[in-house]
Amino acid sequence: MTDVNIDHMMIPFFLLLFLTCTQSTIINDRLDYRKMNLTSVSCENIKENEAKSITKLIFSHNIIEYLQQSDFECLESYPNVGYLFLDNNKIEKIYKDGFSNLPNLKYIDLSHNQLTNINDDLLNDLLKLRLLTYINLKRNPLGDFKNIYELINGGIDVDFDGMAKINRERREDHEILDHDHENKTSTDKPRKAFVVDNKPIQNLNNGENQMESKFLNSIIFNFVAAGLVLLVLPVGMIIYYLINKNKPIYL
Structure with missing residues (x-):
């Protein structure tokens, strides 16, 4: 009977386990780089047809501080990505023309980072995304909400900690507009239109x-x-x- 060295048999097993834990996880249309201590967006040698199938990229819970041009060039390898999770990092700065080269983005999660504002370059970049409907900016030390107005007015749903302040300011603006409208006198006053089940009723x-x-x-x-x-x-x-x-x- 041949003796079997158990120690030598266990080495490949632990090696495989190590590689599994340090590699991203691909599940259907999702590529997960969560909790891997990444300092930048990671790229892998994925086949082109596999890259096209990826619609969700997850880089949550890493230590990324700056989204650079090289990071976005990596993201462009996934042309159909629609959901990008960058929450729970340390992001302070974002390359100005990065997101506009990801035309299928619908959802961006940048919550729990260190962004202090949405500068004009980032604003213009985001407004170029025709499919974008939601951005999560909660738990960022945002101090300037001017461009948040522009994102909301551009039809993007923005979730952030200063939302109560924005809603209050917008409500006050509407009240001022309503007051001005009531004070106007016009013989050609428009009739109120109501909508019930999408059918207009004069x-x-x-x-x-x-x-x-x-x-x-x-x-x-x-x-x-x-x-x-x-x-x-x-x-x-x-x-x-x-x-x-x-x-x-x-x-």
Whole structure:
């Protein structure tokens, strides 16, 4: 019987385990680089057809401080990526023309980083993304919200810690606009339009007016009918009396 050296058999196993733990994980359309102590976006030698299948890239919980041009060149290797997770890093700065070369981005998570503002270069870069609908900026030390307004006005849903302040300021702006509108006098005042189930209705009060009109018409009709009955009945009785007054009554 041949002796088996257990120690030599275990070495490949532990080597495989080590490689598995230090490599990214590909699951269907997701490439996961989470908690790997990365200081930059990592690229792998992935086949072109596999890269095209990736729609979600996860770089969460690393130690990335600056998204450089080389990082975005790496991200461009995944042309169909729509969801990019960069949360829980230490990102302070982002290369100015990086995101615009990722045209299929719909969702960006930059929460729990060190961004202090959305500068004009980053703003213009993000507004070029026609499919982008959501950016998470929570838990960043943002101090300037000017360009946050621009992102929101551009149709992007922005989640950040100063949202309450933004909503309050926007509400105050709407109140001022409403007040100015009420103070305007115009003979050509537009009618209010309401939407119910996506069908425009010029004025909901029209239905109430129509019901009141039908009710009044019903009362008038009944009143006229009763008047006619009261008028015709006596006339009919008189005519009947005149016709039959000279006829003998048989007992």
